[in-house]
Amino acid sequence: MGITKTDLFTAEQNELALLAKAFAHPARIAILQHLVKTKSCINGTLVQELGLAQATISQHLRELKELGLIHGSIEGVSVSYCINPKRWEQVQGLFNGLFDQLSDSCGSGNCC
Protein backbone atom coordinates (compact mmCIF):
# COMPACT_ATOMS: atom_id res chain seq x y z
CA MET A 1 0.00 0.00 0.00
CA GLY A 2 2.59 2.60 0.29
CA ILE A 3 3.40 3.07 3.90
CA THR A 4 0.60 4.33 6.11
CA LYS A 5 1.78 7.34 8.11
CA THR A 6 0.61 6.16 11.51
CA ASP A 7 2.60 8.86 13.32
CA LEU A 8 0.23 11.51 11.99
CA PHE A 9 -2.73 10.05 13.86
CA THR A 10 -3.82 9.33 17.41
CA ALA A 11 -3.45 5.93 19.01
CA GLU A 12 -7.22 5.51 18.94
CA GLN A 13 -7.45 6.33 15.26
CA ASN A 14 -4.73 3.84 14.47
CA GLU A 15 -6.28 1.12 16.60
CA LEU A 16 -9.70 1.62 15.07
CA ALA A 17 -8.17 1.36 11.62
CA LEU A 18 -6.35 -1.85 12.51
CA LEU A 19 -9.50 -3.41 13.90
CA ALA A 20 -11.53 -2.30 10.92
CA LYS A 21 -9.09 -4.20 8.75
CA ALA A 22 -10.16 -7.37 10.49
CA PHE A 23 -13.67 -6.78 9.17
CA ALA A 24 -12.48 -5.56 5.81
CA HIS A 25 -12.64 -8.95 4.14
CA PRO A 26 -15.80 -11.00 3.64
CA ALA A 27 -14.00 -14.23 4.48
CA ARG A 28 -13.08 -12.93 7.91
CA ILE A 29 -16.62 -11.77 8.53
CA ALA A 30 -17.87 -15.18 7.43
CA ILE A 31 -15.40 -16.85 9.78
CA LEU A 32 -16.53 -14.76 12.73
CA GLN A 33 -20.18 -15.39 11.94
CA HIS A 34 -19.56 -19.08 11.58
CA LEU A 35 -17.78 -19.24 14.91
CA VAL A 36 -20.86 -17.69 16.44
CA LYS A 37 -23.45 -19.74 14.60
CA THR A 38 -21.89 -23.03 15.58
CA LYS A 39 -22.42 -21.90 19.15
CA SER A 40 -19.20 -22.43 21.00
CA CYS A 41 -15.81 -23.30 19.62
CA ILE A 42 -15.29 -24.88 16.25
CA ASN A 43 -12.22 -25.88 14.34
CA GLY A 44 -11.35 -25.54 10.72
CA THR A 45 -14.36 -27.14 9.17
CA LEU A 46 -14.29 -23.61 7.89
CA VAL A 47 -12.32 -24.86 4.95
CA GLN A 48 -15.36 -26.81 3.81
CA GLU A 49 -17.89 -24.11 4.68
CA LEU A 50 -16.17 -21.30 2.84
CA GLY A 51 -14.81 -22.22 -0.55
CA LEU A 52 -11.27 -21.10 0.05
CA ALA A 53 -8.08 -23.14 0.21
CA GLN A 54 -6.86 -24.37 3.55
CA ALA A 55 -3.79 -22.15 3.46
CA THR A 56 -5.94 -19.11 2.84
CA ILE A 57 -8.29 -19.82 5.73
CA SER A 58 -5.35 -20.42 8.00
CA GLN A 59 -3.95 -17.05 7.07
CA HIS A 60 -7.23 -15.26 7.82
CA LEU A 61 -7.44 -17.07 11.14
CA ARG A 62 -3.97 -15.90 12.02
CA GLU A 63 -4.89 -12.28 11.35
CA LEU A 64 -7.93 -12.53 13.59
CA LYS A 65 -5.79 -14.21 16.21
CA GLU A 66 -3.13 -11.52 16.07
CA LEU A 67 -5.76 -8.88 16.73
CA GLY A 68 -6.96 -10.92 19.69
CA LEU A 69 -10.45 -11.35 18.29
CA ILE A 70 -10.35 -15.13 18.35
CA HIS A 71 -8.23 -17.72 20.02
CA GLY A 72 -7.53 -21.33 19.23
CA SER A 73 -6.80 -24.34 21.40
CA ILE A 74 -5.44 -27.68 20.28
CA GLU A 75 -8.05 -30.39 20.44
CA GLY A 76 -6.37 -33.64 19.53
CA VAL A 77 -5.32 -33.44 15.92
CA SER A 78 -7.45 -30.43 15.12
CA VAL A 79 -7.72 -26.93 16.51
CA SER A 80 -10.74 -25.35 18.13
CA TYR A 81 -11.24 -21.69 17.41
CA CYS A 82 -13.52 -19.38 19.29
CA ILE A 83 -14.28 -15.77 19.90
CA ASN A 84 -12.50 -13.87 22.64
CA PRO A 85 -15.32 -12.11 24.51
CA LYS A 86 -13.07 -9.71 26.45
CA ARG A 87 -11.44 -8.38 23.36
CA TRP A 88 -14.73 -8.35 21.60
CA GLU A 89 -16.21 -5.97 24.14
CA GLN A 90 -13.31 -3.58 23.68
CA VAL A 91 -13.80 -3.58 19.94
CA GLN A 92 -17.52 -3.04 20.19
CA GLY A 93 -16.85 -0.15 22.57
CA LEU A 94 -14.40 1.50 20.22
CA PHE A 95 -16.70 1.30 17.24
CA ASN A 96 -19.72 2.41 19.20
CA GLY A 97 -17.70 5.39 20.36
CA LEU A 98 -17.09 6.35 16.77
CA PHE A 99 -20.69 5.74 15.76
CA ASP A 100 -22.07 7.71 18.67
CA GLN A 101 -19.89 10.72 17.95
CA LEU A 102 -21.27 10.92 14.48
CA SER A 103 -24.91 10.28 15.20
CA ASP A 104 -24.86 12.80 18.05
CA SER A 105 -23.66 15.43 15.67
CA CYS A 106 -26.18 14.49 13.01
CA GLY A 107 -28.98 14.34 15.54
CA SER A 108 -28.54 17.97 16.39
CA GLY A 109 -29.25 18.92 12.80
CA ASN A 110 -25.73 19.80 11.80
CA CYS A 111 -25.56 17.59 8.77
CA CYS A 112 -26.27 18.84 5.31
Added chain:
Amino acid sequence: MGITKTDLFTAEQNELALLAKAFAHPARIAILQHLVKTKSCINGTLVQELGLAQATISQHLRELKELGLIHGSIEGVSVSYCINPKRWEQVQGLFNGLFDQLSDSCGSGNCC
Protein backbone atom coordinates in the same frame (compact mmCIF):
# COMPACT_ATOMS: atom_id res chain seq x y z
CA MET B 1 -4.42 -7.68 -3.22
CA GLY B 2 -5.00 -10.69 -5.20
CA ILE B 3 -8.59 -10.78 -6.19
CA THR B 4 -11.12 -11.15 -3.40
CA LYS B 5 -13.57 -13.95 -4.19
CA THR B 6 -16.74 -12.02 -3.50
CA ASP B 7 -18.93 -14.67 -5.11
CA LEU B 8 -18.22 -17.03 -2.24
CA PHE B 9 -19.89 -14.76 0.27
CA THR B 10 -23.29 -13.25 0.96
CA ALA B 11 -24.22 -9.74 -0.13
CA GLU B 12 -24.24 -8.67 3.49
CA GLN B 13 -20.80 -10.04 4.16
CA ASN B 14 -19.44 -8.29 1.11
CA GLU B 15 -21.09 -5.01 2.00
CA LEU B 16 -19.84 -5.11 5.56
CA ALA B 17 -16.34 -5.75 4.28
CA LEU B 18 -16.53 -2.82 1.86
CA LEU B 19 -17.76 -0.51 4.59
CA ALA B 20 -15.13 -1.72 7.00
CA LYS B 21 -12.54 -0.70 4.44
CA ALA B 22 -13.71 2.87 4.81
CA PHE B 23 -12.65 2.73 8.45
CA ALA B 24 -9.53 0.73 7.76
CA HIS B 25 -7.28 3.75 7.45
CA PRO B 26 -6.55 6.23 10.24
CA ALA B 27 -6.70 9.16 7.84
CA ARG B 28 -10.27 8.33 6.91
CA ILE B 29 -11.25 7.99 10.53
CA ALA B 30 -9.59 11.32 11.24
CA ILE B 31 -11.48 12.90 8.36
CA LEU B 32 -14.82 11.61 9.61
CA GLN B 33 -14.08 12.74 13.15
CA HIS B 34 -13.02 16.14 11.91
CA LEU B 35 -16.17 16.53 9.88
CA VAL B 36 -18.10 15.88 13.06
CA LYS B 37 -16.02 18.03 15.40
CA THR B 38 -16.32 21.08 13.21
CA LYS B 39 -20.06 20.72 13.62
CA SER B 40 -21.60 20.98 10.22
CA CYS B 41 -19.92 20.95 6.86
CA ILE B 42 -16.29 21.77 6.32
CA ASN B 43 -14.08 21.83 3.29
CA GLY B 44 -10.54 20.72 2.77
CA THR B 45 -8.86 22.54 5.59
CA LEU B 46 -8.31 18.88 6.25
CA VAL B 47 -5.10 19.19 4.31
CA GLN B 48 -3.74 21.44 7.04
CA GLU B 49 -5.22 19.48 9.94
CA LEU B 50 -3.85 16.12 8.89
CA GLY B 51 -0.31 16.16 7.62
CA LEU B 52 -0.96 14.52 4.28
CA ALA B 53 -0.61 15.93 0.79
CA GLN B 54 -3.61 17.50 -0.88
CA ALA B 55 -3.83 14.76 -3.49
CA THR B 56 -3.85 12.11 -0.80
CA ILE B 57 -6.66 13.73 1.17
CA SER B 58 -8.64 14.15 -2.01
CA GLN B 59 -8.29 10.46 -2.72
CA HIS B 60 -9.50 9.50 0.76
CA LEU B 61 -12.44 11.85 0.40
CA ARG B 62 -13.38 10.22 -2.87
CA GLU B 63 -13.43 6.78 -1.29
CA LEU B 64 -15.71 7.99 1.49
CA LYS B 65 -17.87 9.67 -1.12
CA GLU B 66 -18.11 6.55 -3.25
CA LEU B 67 -19.37 4.60 -0.25
CA GLY B 68 -21.95 7.31 0.33
CA LEU B 69 -20.63 8.13 3.79
CA ILE B 70 -20.01 11.79 3.04
CA HIS B 71 -21.06 14.18 0.38
CA GLY B 72 -19.58 17.41 -0.89
CA SER B 73 -21.08 20.57 -2.30
CA ILE B 74 -19.30 23.35 -4.12
CA GLU B 75 -19.11 26.51 -2.05
CA GLY B 76 -17.53 29.19 -4.17
CA VAL B 77 -13.95 28.18 -4.84
CA SER B 78 -13.85 25.54 -2.17
CA VAL B 79 -15.86 22.43 -1.43
CA SER B 80 -17.91 21.72 1.65
CA TYR B 81 -17.89 18.13 2.83
CA CYS B 82 -20.27 16.65 5.31
CA ILE B 83 -21.57 13.40 6.66
CA ASN B 84 -24.54 11.71 5.03
CA PRO B 85 -26.83 10.86 7.98
CA LYS B 86 -29.08 8.45 6.06
CA ARG B 87 -26.23 6.33 4.89
CA TRP B 88 -24.63 6.59 8.27
CA GLU B 89 -27.62 5.02 9.95
CA GLN B 90 -27.50 2.08 7.56
CA VAL B 91 -23.84 1.52 8.30
CA GLN B 92 -24.33 1.73 12.02
CA GLY B 93 -27.17 -0.76 11.70
CA LEU B 94 -25.08 -3.24 9.76
CA PHE B 95 -22.20 -3.12 12.21
CA ASN B 96 -24.48 -3.32 15.22
CA GLY B 97 -26.07 -6.37 13.67
CA LEU B 98 -22.71 -8.04 13.50
CA PHE B 99 -21.75 -6.95 17.00
CA ASP B 100 -25.04 -8.11 18.50
CA GLN B 101 -24.79 -11.53 16.92
CA LEU B 102 -21.48 -12.06 18.59
CA SER B 103 -22.24 -10.65 21.99
CA ASP B 104 -25.48 -12.60 22.17
CA SER B 105 -23.59 -15.78 21.63
CA CYS B 106 -20.92 -14.85 24.14
CA GLY B 107 -23.51 -13.76 26.65
CA SER B 108 -25.00 -17.22 26.81
CA GLY B 109 -21.67 -18.63 27.95
CA ASN B 110 -20.69 -20.30 24.72
CA CYS B 111 -17.30 -18.73 24.41
CA CYS B 112 -14.15 -20.40 25.61
Added chain:
DNA sequence: ATCTTTCATCGTAATATTGCAATATAATTA
Protein backbone atom coordinates in the same frame (compact mmCIF):
# COMPACT_ATOMS: atom_id res chain seq x y z
C1' DA C 1 -8.75 38.26 -20.25
C1' DT C 2 -5.33 36.77 -16.84
C1' DC C 3 -4.01 35.34 -12.37
C1' DT C 4 -4.97 32.96 -8.15
C1' DT C 5 -7.04 29.74 -5.23
C1' DT C 6 -9.10 25.27 -4.39
C1' DC C 7 -9.91 20.94 -5.48
C1' DA C 8 -9.83 16.67 -8.66
C1' DT C 9 -7.33 13.52 -11.55
C1' DC C 10 -3.34 11.14 -13.66
C1' DG C 11 0.76 8.71 -13.42
C1' DT C 12 3.82 6.23 -10.82
C1' DA C 13 6.70 4.31 -6.97
C1' DA C 14 6.53 1.83 -2.81
C1' DT C 15 4.22 -1.32 -0.05
C1' DA C 16 0.24 -4.44 1.55
C1' DT C 17 -3.15 -7.97 0.78
C1' DT C 18 -5.20 -12.15 -1.19
C1' DG C 19 -4.85 -16.69 -2.70
C1' DC C 20 -2.85 -21.04 -3.36
C1' DA C 21 0.52 -24.92 -4.18
C1' DA C 22 4.05 -26.99 -1.87
C1' DT C 23 6.05 -28.13 2.17
C1' DA C 24 6.70 -28.38 7.21
C1' DT C 25 4.96 -29.52 11.82
C1' DA C 26 2.49 -31.92 15.32
C1' DA C 27 -0.67 -35.12 17.27
C1' DT C 28 -3.05 -39.91 16.34
C1' DT C 29 -3.37 -44.18 14.76
C1' DA C 30 -2.07 -48.60 12.76
Added chain:
DNA sequence: TAATTATATTGCAATATTACGATGAAAGAT
Protein backbone atom coordinates in the same frame (compact mmCIF):
# COMPACT_ATOMS: atom_id res chain seq x y z
C1' DT D 1 8.17 -46.77 13.60
C1' DA D 2 5.49 -45.52 9.64
C1' DA D 3 1.32 -43.73 7.86
C1' DT D 4 -2.52 -40.53 8.47
C1' DT D 5 -4.87 -36.39 9.59
C1' DA D 6 -5.23 -31.47 10.61
C1' DT D 7 -2.96 -27.03 10.67
C1' DA D 8 0.66 -23.85 10.03
C1' DT D 9 4.22 -21.77 7.26
C1' DT D 10 6.79 -20.54 3.11
C1' DG D 11 7.21 -18.70 -1.30
C1' DC D 12 5.42 -16.88 -4.95
C1' DA D 13 2.05 -14.40 -8.55
C1' DA D 14 -1.63 -11.30 -9.06
C1' DT D 15 -3.91 -7.37 -7.57
C1' DA D 16 -5.04 -3.37 -4.28
C1' DT D 17 -3.79 0.48 -1.47
C1' DT D 18 -1.23 4.53 -0.03
C1' DA D 19 1.20 8.53 -1.05
C1' DC D 20 2.61 12.37 -3.72
C1' DG D 21 4.26 15.39 -7.63
C1' DA D 22 2.51 17.22 -11.69
C1' DT D 23 -1.13 18.68 -14.19
C1' DG D 24 -6.08 19.88 -15.18
C1' DA D 25 -10.50 22.21 -14.38
C1' DA D 26 -13.55 25.59 -12.31
C1' DA D 27 -14.77 29.62 -9.77
C1' DG D 28 -13.53 34.18 -8.03
C1' DA D 29 -10.42 38.25 -7.98
C1' DT D 30 -7.48 41.72 -10.28
